[in-house]
Amino acid sequence: ENILIVDDNYDMLELLQRNLRSLNFHTYKAASVAEAMNVLQYSAVDLLITDLQMPGGNGLELLEYVNGHFPDMPSLVITGFPTVKTALKATKLGARDYLSKPFTAEEFKNAVFSILRNDSPVENKKKGAAAKTANTYGGMVGASPQYTALIDVIERVKDNKATVLINGESGTGKELIAQAIHTKGVFASKPFVAINCGAIPENLIESELFGHVKGAFSGAVENKKGLFEAAEGGTVFLDEIGTLPMPVQTRLLRVLQEKEVRMLGSTRSQKITARIIAATNADLMQMVREKQFREDLYYRLNVVTIETTPVRDRPADIPLLINTFLAKYGKEYGKPAITIADDALKALLGYNWPGNVRELENITQRLIIMADAEIQIDHIPAFITNPEQQHLYNADSLLLSLQEAEKAHILKVLAAVGNNKTRAAEILQIDRKTLRAKLG
Missing domain, CATH: 3.40.50.2300 (Response regulator)
Known part of the structure; x- marks a missing residue:
């Protein structure tokens, strides 16, 4: 315990x-x-x-x-x-x-x-609940062999500062794994600083990571501490590491080699003690071959590798994840006793979850909104129960315009709520007038 x-x-x-x-x-x-x-x-x-x-x-x-x-x-x-x-x-x-x-x-x-x-785990008697108690660890839940192997790796690295590279599809919980490595280890009391490298403009990424001194560039009106310095003694999590521009990759390599960082515009370097955990859904080795990612940086990051497993390859974890989300969002939406019928659960188990845990969480949240005391098969979106409609929410259908993707998502939500436009607008957080306009 x-x-x-x-x-x-x-x-x-x-x-x-x-x-x-x-x-x-x-x-x-x-x-x-x-x-x-x-x-x-x-x-x-x-x-x-x-x-x-x-x-x-x-x-x-x-x-x-x-x-x-x-x-x-x-x-x-x-x-x-x-x-x-x-x-x-x-x-x-x-x-x-x-x-x-x-x-x-x-x-x-x-x-x-x-x-x-007096507080031994009690078997969950809800319909659709897993037969065994969920194995929870650092905010994660699972019972599959892949989950057990993941926890074993985390246990081995959590108390040292070896650099970790997490590979896996989008939605597989890479940041949650990084947080578990941090919070379960001896450095848990130190800062955990996360940054999505792909979400920061290229001209600002160096300043965000390494900091800058006053006057380093136009608009630098005061000294600013970088994330490596802010995470002193703790962990820096670099998500989407493959999106870093080459000049920033070079500077990051120097940080890993020399264990020190220099602010933009400064002539002095400062020692750092933060651990670095990087994550990517890209094939970094392929990027190395295409000269898009530095080979020496790849090997510096790849001291310990954690490969995440897609949800479709660990079906034993799906009932546990669903029960976790039912408890979490059921309480949030005022339905703490909500359950799921066996046939509804079976339908969810039969879906391939291209969006992984993130998609599973979002769908469960919507089902709780739509259902009353129990989630029935009729509440499950048609694109899940009917394979012919899965193209409406296929994560591999990337070659769409933004307008087409938006419309496909709206149609998917409408199908999920039986074409109830009021409820669909509530889920999409727009008004009915905007909904009609977007449907054209």
């Missing part, structure tokens, strides 16, 4: 961590409510242990956050200022036990084991 310890007293944090490690638990530490919320957002936690009195937000606020966002997560409260009032509040917010400082190691051990024994 993974246990999150929250206390502003670092000595107490270290003590509790040592005790838990001796009991073979994996631990996360946080010294404030804000840090704890960040850990909870990106990590799978089985038990929360929190102090109540902390600066910048107290433990009751954290319990309220957990109660709202992770209602099944048990918690143990520890405090040096016990009162009946706070004990009652903590209990109402889901705390399973309450320890007053000072307490013995045996009392602490008994409290932890008592809570975890």
Whole structure:
């Protein structure tokens, strides 16, 4: 099990961590409510242990956050200022036990084991749910052999700063993998800085990555810290690395070789300690052969390679992913008990998901909007249930104008909602008048 310890007293944090490690638990530490919320957002936690009195937000606020966002997560409260009032509040917010400082190691051990024994995973009885409990890790979920192999690689690299290159199709969760490497390792308390290299204009990418000094170029009115410096001690995630212009590739190679960065316009270099994780959906080796990507940079980035698996090649993970999205968006849309019928789930399992997890998440979100208590087969878009209509949402149909692609998407949404234009406009976040105009 993974246990999150929250206390502003670092000595107490270290003590509790040592005790838990001796009991073979994996631990996360946080010294404030804000840090704890960040850990909870990106990590799978089985038990929360929190102090109540902390600066910048107290433990009751954290319990309220957990109660709202992770209602099944048990918690143990520890405090040096016990009162009946706070004990009652903590209990109402889901705390399973309450320890007053000072307490013995045996009392602490008994409290932890008592809570975890009473909170063994319960099989999901919803229709269409997977027969086994989902294996969660760093915000990811799965049970397939490919998923297990991925977690094994992450476990091997998370505590060192080896450069990692993540290859895979769009929508396979490359950034989520990078976040898991960061948040699951010993550098989790340091910054995680992500940048989409393909989304930044070519004339700004160097400034974004390396920073600049005042007067380095027209418009540089003050010194600006680059992302490598901002991520000091943590992780820089470079998505779509294959889109970097050649001059920037050359500078990045120098950063990897010399472990230092120089701001634009500066004569001084600065040592960096950030780990670099790069990702791409392009064939970098082919780009090397075509002289579009530096071969020496490719090998510098390719110290550890992680190949993501398309959703169509790991069908065992699809029910788990769907259940995860049902829980997430069902709560968001006021339908926390929503389920999916067996025939509807079967239809989703039969689709090849060209857009991978991203597409699966978006479709599940739309199904929750359209359904009431249970997602039925009639709610499933026709392009999924009818192979002849899959061209309306085929990720390989790239040779379309923007107008054609937009119209195809609108037709797909209309098919999914039984030609209900009001509901389609709501999903597309446009008004009916705009919808009619775009359909021509």
